[in-house]
Amino acid sequence: MIPRRTAHERVIGPGVVPHGVDPEHDALYRGRTARGTVTDEVLRGVRGRPFTIDGKAREKAPATRTQTPYVTGTSALGLKYAGGVLLATDTLACYGSTKRYKSVERVKRVNDKCAIAFTGELSDFAYVCDLLEELTTEDFCEDDGTTRDAEEIYQYLTRVMYNRRSKFDPLWNSFVVAGYDAKGEAFCGTVGMIGTHYADDHVAAGFGNHIARPIFREFYKPDLTEEEAVEIMKSALYACVMRDKQMMNKFQIAKVTKEGVSIGEPFAVPTEWGYEKFYNPTKFSPGGW
Amino acid sequence: MSGIGSGYDLSTTTYSPDGRVFQVEYAGKAVDAGGLTVGVKCVDGVVIACEKLVPSKLHKPGTNRRTRAVARHAGVGGSGYTPDLAAVADRARAECANYKSFYGDAIPGKVLAERMAHYYHLFTLYWSVRPFGCSTLLGCKDFDGYHLYLVEQNGECAKMRGACIGKGKNAAKTEVEKLKLNEITCAEAVKELARIVYATHDVKDKEFECEMSWVCDASDGEFVRVPEDIAEPAREAARVAAQGDAMES
Amino acid sequence: MAVKYADGVVLGADSRTSTGTYVANRASDKITPICENVWMCRSGSAADTQNVAAYVSRLAQEHAVSVSSAGADADEGIKCDVKLVANITQKIAYQNKDRLQAGMIIAGYDRKLGPQVYGIPLGGAMMENPFTVGGSGSAYIYGWCDDTFRENMSKEEAQAWVKRAISLAIARDASSGGVIRLVTIDATGVSRQMIQPIEQPLCDEELPAVKRS
Numbered sequence: 001m002i003p004r005r006t007a008h009e010r011v012i013g014p015g016v017v018p019h020g021v022d023p024e025h026d027a028l029y030r031g032r033t034a035r036g037t038v039t040d041e042v043l044r045g046v047r048g049r050p051f052t053i054d055g056k057a058r059e060k061a062p063a064t065r066t067q068t069p070y071v072t073g074t075s076a077l078g079l080k081y082a083g084g085v086l087l088a089t090d091t092l093a094c095y096g097s098t099k100r101y102k103s104v105e106r107v108k109r110v111n112d113k114c115a116i117a118f119t120g121e122l123s124d125f126a127y128v129c130d131l132l133e134e135l136t137t138e139d140f141c142e143d144d145g146t147t148r149d150a151e152e153i154y155q156y157l158t159r160v161m162y163n164r165r166s167k168f169d170p171l172w173n174s175f176v177v178a179g180y181d182a183k184g185e186a187f188c189g190t191v192g193m194i195g196t197h198y199a200d201d202h203v204a205a206g207f208g209n210h211i212a213r214p215i216f217r218e219f220y221k222p223d224l225t226e227e228e229a230v231e232i233m234k235s236a237l238y239a240c241v242m243r244d245k246q247m248m249n250k251f252q253i254a255k256v257t258k259e260g261v262s263i264g265e266p267f268a269v270p271t272e273w274g275y276e277k278f279y280n281p282t283k284f285s286p287g288g289w
Numbered sequence: 290m291s292g293i294g295s296g297y298d299l300s301t302t303t304y305s306p307d308g309r310v311f312q313v314e315y316a317g318k319a320v321d322a323g324g325l326t327v328g329v330k331c332v333d334g335v336v337i338a339c340e341k342l343v344p345s346k347l348h349k350p351g352t353n354r355r356t357r358a359v360a361r362h363a364g365v366g367g368s369g370y371t372p373d374l375a376a377v378a379d380r381a382r383a384e385c386a387n388y389k390s391f392y393g394d395a396i397p398g399k400v401l402a403e404r405m406a407h408y409y410h411l412f413t414l415y416w417s418v419r420p421f422g423c424s425t426l427l428g429c430k431d432f433d434g435y436h437l438y439l440v441e442q443n444g445e446c447a448k449m450r451g452a453c454i455g456k457g458k459n460a461a462k463t464e465v466e467k468l469k470l471n472e473i474t475c476a477e478a479v480k481e482l483a484r485i486v487y488a489t490h491d492v493k494d495k496e497f498e499c500e501m502s503w504v505c506d507a508s509d510g511e512f513v514r515v516p517e518d519i520a521e522p523a524r525e526a527a528r529v530a531a532q533g534d535a536m537e538s
Numbered sequence: 539m540a541v542k543y544a545d546g547v548v549l550g551a552d553s554r555t556s557t558g559t560y561v562a563n564r565a566s567d568k569i570t571p572i573c574e575n576v577w578m579c580r581s582g583s584a585a586d587t588q589n590v591a592a593y594v595s596r597l598a599q600e601h602a603v604s605v606s607s608a609g610a611d612a613d614e615g616i617k618c619d620v621k622l623v624a625n626i627t628q629k630i631a632y633q634n635k636d637r638l639q640a641g642m643i644i645a646g647y648d649r650k651l652g653p654q655v656y657g658i659p660l661g662g663a664m665m666e667n668p669f670t671v672g673g674s675g676s677a678y679i680y681g682w683c684d685d686t687f688r689e690n691m692s693k694e695e696a697q698a699w700v701k702r703a704i705s706l707a708i709a710r711d712a713s714s715g716g717v718i719r720l721v722t723i724d725a726t727g728v729s730r731q732m733i734q735p736i737e738q739p740l741c742d743e744e745l746p747a748v749k750r751s
Contacts, residue, residue, distance in 0.1 A: 067636055070661030093663075098677070101665050123632050123663035134386055141358040141382055143514065393625030397605055432650055 075208030150179025162195025334505020368455025369423030410444025546724025581673030632662030675707030
């Protein structure tokens with residue numbers, strides 16, 4: 001077995017020592033791979049050779065930080081009701097305007113008190129999920145009977161987002177955060193790409209801001225029942241899927257209640273295309289297309 | 290120059306003429322002076338129990354924990370200086386988070402144990418640092434099942450079926466060796482470990498709490514405190530048994 | 539591209555590498571071993587993906603050696619968990635997203651989770667899928683793949699499916715061409731195939747390839 005040397009090098013990560021630090025170790029490694037089929041037949045030359053990642057050079061490299069998103073999710077919606085908060089997204093991740101991944105869960109359960117939904121870059125969302133996972137693991141390890149509530153998660157996200165935008169290296173996401181605050185009251189807020197944030201009875205991130213929120217404003221009232229809230233949510237999703245090209249008719253509604261977080265199965269909303277005027281679009285408008 | 294070390298016991302950087310590093314051995318004494326920690330690997334998990342000595346009646350029960358989760362699937366319990374134990378547990382947490390962030394998966398028990406041992410060992414190499422005065426038992430679940438590792442103050446690391454460290458470890462070890470570790474379940478082990486902790490407790494010592502944690506099928510593979518409805522009856526039975534023994538003798 | 543079948547995975551790629559309009563290599567190998575049981579399909583910048591593959595290979599193998607208790611037998615080769623390799627690749631792709639033009643697919647077989655296919659597109663996201671396509675030619679075959687894909691194909695069906703998909707991409711994409719390379723991985727090991735244009739399925743409005751005498 002190749003003797004293992006551990007190190008905690010910033011760039012290459014844990015558990016490995018860079019090539020060149022320990023010539024003896026390198027020699028063992030080289031000897032071994034050269035002897036075995038690993039190099040000769042499977043790896044064929046260059047691929048098996050130990051490489052070094054020069055951490056210092058990477059730090060010194062000029063920063064080129066403006067990015068564009070590649071794989072993106074569109075709107076995320078949030079709505080309070082009497083017994084909790086609803087979150088809704090579709091399950092699509094687009095690659096440009098290619099509908100690339102069609103079964104992506106865009107809602108994450110953070111803990112029993114909080115769930116978040118995202119818009120924007122998928123890889124950045126995965127990174128934020130890792131951060132939140134570390135926070136909840138910390139809560140778990142402390143085992144002191146408290147966990148972070150939705151408002152704390154929301155505030156944390158505003159700091160993460162604002163810090164990154166201040167480095168001119170923003171995370172290309174906005175979020176809807178739903179759950180309960182420290183007083184045990186339902187919480188629903190949104191965090192933008194550059195750290196902008198507000199909490200309200202209903203929120204939307206992404207394109208849904210323009211399409212879903214007017215519907216929420218019209219139909220929201222305090223103490224909606226769950227059924228009423230789901231109906232409002234579905235009509236908002238219907239409007240979104242009709243008018244947002246990056247939305248698909250495959251949705252998930254998650255709810256956060258006192259009992260915890262439950263993320264629903266994907267469903268489609270009914271649509272209508274069979275109108276007389278759709279069959280004969282120019283019939284009553286001479287000269288139209 | 291006189292005394293056991295004859296001058297060779299002042300630093301970890303100097304061996305004695307017969308090849309010993311006294312400072313590391315002294316750190317072992319600190320471990321032996323700390324309350325007992327017992328751990329066993331059972332068919333369905335790992336249980337770790339600590340005899341947590343309570344120096345004052347003013348201490349709030351359940352605080353100053355001696356078993357700690359370091360990730361969802363892993364936790365440590367130990368004997369010796371509790372602040373050192375906290376430092377080691379913190380490092381173990383960092384190792385778990387570090388591994389997860391790079392490899393995307395929970396750290397395997399073997400890797401975590403080796404990294405902890407490595408950390409211990411580093412503190413036996415330089416004059417400017419003091420070796421840790423604690424040893425740890427690591428309970429962990431990974432793809433290959435449940436594991437118990439003993440990671441000692443000198444940087445040694447071994448995979449165990451059962452292990453005891455701290456005050457009264459020899460008496461406890463005799464008891465652990467009597468257990469049928471290939472057959473016993475965690476629920477049964479909780480009772481046995483409670484019995485061992487109470488039986489080996491030195492009555493001259495102050496008050497103590499028997500603290501128990503496990504990682505097992507019943508806890509969904511998470512390292513958590515043994516639920517009170519299981520732990521408390523076990524403690525109560527152990528308490529009664531220990532009192533009975535005391536009366537007889 | 540890569541696809542899962544009943545008890546393994548098939549990776550496939552064309553063999554064209556171009557610099558601008560010029561075909562720099564007409565028989566390149568874009569399916570690269572990371573370790574014995576995990577391979578990578580590379581698209582985007584060849585320089586970037588070759589180097590990422592080298593880093594990943596080294597990190598994954600070093601990890602595999604450090605966690606194995608017995609020490610890997612050199613004759614058997616080093617085996618890694620597919621998910622772990624995919625994760626390392628994703629981390630490198632994500633952390634260096636402003637430096638890399640690298641779309642990668644990680645596929646392989648391990649005893650924990652069986653056959654797996656992970657797509658790691660440009661920004662450093664990662665998705666596990668029953669099949670995934672990437673690179674310039676992929677845009678032309680999404681529809682065909684969605685339409686004809688079936689879960690739990692046999693090995694031969696999966697190989698034929700990949701072959702057909704890549705021949706369709708070659709038929710419409712100027713950046714794809716040459717031979718089709720296939721790598722099949724299952725519990726028993728790895729096998730490679732090369733399919734010359736003369737053996738490839740014929741596409742619309744094309745003439746059959748003729749061998750040079």
